[in-house]
Amino acid sequence: MKRPVLILISAIIMTALGCGTALGAGFALYDWSARGNALGGAMTGRADDPSAIAFNPAGITQIPDSSMMAGLAFIMPGGTLTEIGGDSVGMIDHTFIPPHFYYTRQLSDRLWFGVGLMTRFGLGTDFPPDWYGRYNSYYANIQSVSINPNLAWKVNDRLSLSVGVEALWFEYGARRFIGTDFRLLGDDIGYGWNVGLHYKLDEATRIGLHYRSQVKLTISGTADIQGVGSTDAWGDLTLPEMFLFGLSRQVTPKLNVEVGAVYTGWSSYDRLAIHFENDFGMLPNPSTSVKNWKNVWRYQLGLEYRYSPEWTWRFGYTYDQEPSPDGAVDFQAPMSDRQLFSIGFGYTKNDRTWDLAYTYLLADDRTIAGRPGDGIPDSRTSNMDAHIIVISYSMRF
Numbered sequence: 206m207k208r209p210v211l212i213l214i215s216a217i218i219m220t221a222l223g224c225g226t227a228l229g230a231g232f233a234l235y236d237w238s239a240r241g242n243a244l245g246g247a248m249t250g251r252a253d254d255p256s257a258i259a260f261n262p263a264g265i266t267q268i269p270d271s272s273m274m275a276g277l278a279f280i281m282p283g284g285t286l287t288e289i290g291g292d293s294v295g296m297i298d299h300t301f302i303p304p305h306f307y308y309t310r311q312l313s314d315r316l317w318f319g320v321g322l323m324t325r326f327g328l329g330t331d332f333p334p335d336w337y338g339r340y341n342s343y344y345a346n347i348q349s350v351s352i353n354p355n356l357a358w359k360v361n362d363r364l365s366l367s368v369g370v371e372a373l374w375f376e377y378g379a380r381r382f383i384g385t386d387f388r389l390l391g392d393d394i395g396y397g398w399n400v401g402l403h404y405k406l407d408e409a410t411r412i413g414l415h416y417r418s419q420v421k422l423t424i425s426g427t428a429d430i431q432g433v434g435s436t437d438a439w440g441d442l443t444l445p446e447m448f449l450f451g452l453s454r455q456v457t458p459k460l461n462v463e464v465g466a467v468y469t470g471w472s473s474y475d476r477l478a479i480h481f482e483n484d485f486g487m488l489p490n491p492s493t494s495v496k497n498w499k500n501v502w503r504y505q506l507g508l509e510y511r512y513s514p515e516w517t518w519r520f521g522y523t524y525d526q527e528p529s530p531d532g533a534v535d536f537q538a539p540m541s542d543r544q545l546f547s548i549g550f551g552y553t554k555n556d557r558t559w560d561l562a563y564t565y566l567l568a569d570d571r572t573i574a575g576r577p578g579d580g581i582p583d584s585r586t587s588n589m590d591a592h593i594i595v596i597s598y599s600m601r602f
Contacts, residue, residue: 231471231498231528232328232347232538233445236278237305239560239597243549244507245521247463249413249451251509252403254558255307255599258321261415261449262355263367263401265309265319268601274307276560276597282329284568284589286539288337288582297331305597317357325351326375326444330537334382338536340580344380345537349373353399367401373420373444379537381580383430383487389438389479391426397444408455413465415449419473428481437482440491443473451505459512465505471498471528494579497533501526515554519562521547527568534573539586541571549595556601564593 235241238256241248248256252264255274280301287293303324310318328347336343355369376392397420403413425439451465477494484490507521523545529538549562568589575583 231445231469231474231501232326233447233469234303234324234327235467235503236280236303236593236595237323238274238307239276239549239562239595240519240551241562242278242564242593242595243519243521243547243560243562244463244509245505245523245545245547246467246503247451247453247465247505247507247521249415249449249465250403250411250453250463251451251461252401252411252413255309255319256305256321256597258307258309258319258353258355258369259305259323261367261401261403261413261451262319262353262369262399263357263365263403263415264413265317265355265357265367266359266365266403268309268317269311270601271310272308272599272601274597274599275305276595277302277304278593278595280591280593282566282589282591284539285587286332286338286536287585287587289584291582292337294332294336294338297333299329299331301327301329303327315359317359318355319357320352320354323351323353324349325373328538330539332536334380334386337582338580338584339382342379342381342536342580344378346376346378348376355399355401357401363405365403367399367403369399369401371397371399371417371420373397375420375422375424375442375444377424377426377442385433386429386431387488388429388431389426391424391438391440393422393424395420395422395444410455411453413449413451413453415447417447417449419446419470420444428479430485430487433485433487434483436485438479440477440479442477445470445473445500459510461509461511463505463507463509465507467503467505468500469503469528470500472500474498474528494535495533497530498528499530501528515552517551517553519547519549519551521545521549521564523547531574534571535579535581539571539573539584540589541569541586543568543589558597558599560595560597560599562593562595564591564595566591566593 237259
């Protein structure tokens with residue numbers, strides 16, 4: 206068996222075993238490589254290593270012959286919710302470990318192939334089962350894995366285009382108290398597509414554009430009510446489309462700067478309706494949660510300084526808007542606008558590179574107005590943050 210095939214099979218196994226969840230904007234994740242994290246996600250214009258499959262696949266035409274990258278992110282979220290005039294409760298500590306893998310191959314002078322495995326959506330919030338918000342949620346978990354093959358075409362020395370398809374596995378789990386313990390777990394596989402553009406304005410300036418389509422899912426599984434029974438359950442969910450932009454400039458022979466943005470169409474998440482084969486007379490059927498999420502922006506800045514042929518230093522900053530409105534925010538994702546501060550480095554020797562990044566995510570405090578019908582008392586969030594470490598290994602051959 207040839208080495209690229211062995212690499213791909215190993216990555217699929219690693220992804221299936223290691224997929225994790227995290228505290229993200231809404232529930233989108235962007236921890237697709239150590240270099241990308243260290244640069245605040247500002248990789249759409251650069252797009253010059255295998256992780257371009259995630260950030261902008263049109264950029265893989267900059268990579269000669271074959272290349273691969275594999276790595277892991279370690280995401281450690283935390284935070285406190287306080288009932289106004291009552292108790293404060295901290296989130297239960299967890300470390301989530303989503304992996305990433307990319308492989309690219311030059312097929313001809315004009316055509317490249319690339320495939321990626323990454324986590325684009327995830328969520329993990331966990332509180333004690335007896336906490337004050339248990340009637341809304343005491344546990345929520347989203348896991349996903351995307352397989353994304355792409356073809357990239359080098360139109361000329363300046364312009365490259367790409368097209369790809371995506372198969373996305375998505376699992377949703379939720380727990381809350383309804384007089385007894387209620388648990389829901391289901392999954393589905395949905396399909397989407399993506400297109401990219403990479404253009405060199407001159408020798409020092411590159412721009413990148415990348416679009417990812419909506420992915421429609423019908424999540425089906427089982428609802429369990431403690432002491433009562435279980436039943437089949439299902440619900441429809443449309444994951445948002447995304448537009449990624451980036452402008453990269455080689456300011457000096459050693460310093461590169463990129464500014465970028467991501468526009469996410471979260472308005473597709475307007476409600477979540479769960480249908481039950483048998484509701485046991487304890488739940489409305491369907492059980493509908495109004496979401497009314499809004500479209501949001503994520504702004505990104507990355508600086509990369511090549512200190513020597515072996516060592517590269519990186520710095521990043523990101524401002525990430527929260528899509529959930531005040532009238533619909535809940536305890537499954539009790540977040541707000543956030544800032545991310547990143548630092549990292551790369552070490553290259555003989556076409557082998559190790560990249561490491563550390564990111565500190567800090568979210569604004571938020572007041573949540575009570576909605577007794579949804580099991581939410583007047584509350585406020587504080588100290589909502591996350592520590593994120595990402596490591597990647599890449600090689601060219």
